[in-house]
Amino acid sequence: MTMPLPPDLQQFADRQIASGKYASLEEILLAGLQALAEREQIYQGRFEALRREVLLGVEAAERGELLDAATEIEAIRQRLRQRYSQT
Template structure:
């Protein structure tokens, strides 16, 4: 596989090797790919978690378990104001 890099990326990679953090250009590139792989795994896990939370919410709505949006906003405002008062002291 051949990869073309911008001058800036080449300089970044060379700088990482020159700093002693990595022993070769390949090691820098592999570290970057591993980070991307880990980020994708985290995003996938969070997406699946959100899907489960949405499904729970839909089930609750189907059972008639609802909160009045205006009441929730008002409660949040009151909590926020109380928090600001305690932090201001």
């Protein structure tokens, strides 16, 4: 496969092939696409987890179960101070 690449990426690909890590540009591109697919899957999972957390918060708010932001932020700060003062 012939694929024009910007000079810096071509040099990178050439170094990868010369090191024996990859046998061809095709292998490099395949590895890159696999890494991209894995990253997308991870981001999608994180997005779904965040979405579930937001929905839980909305449901709690609708039930009137709200927390005072200033109090909670101060509690978080205290926990962080304790955690990092012990290390």
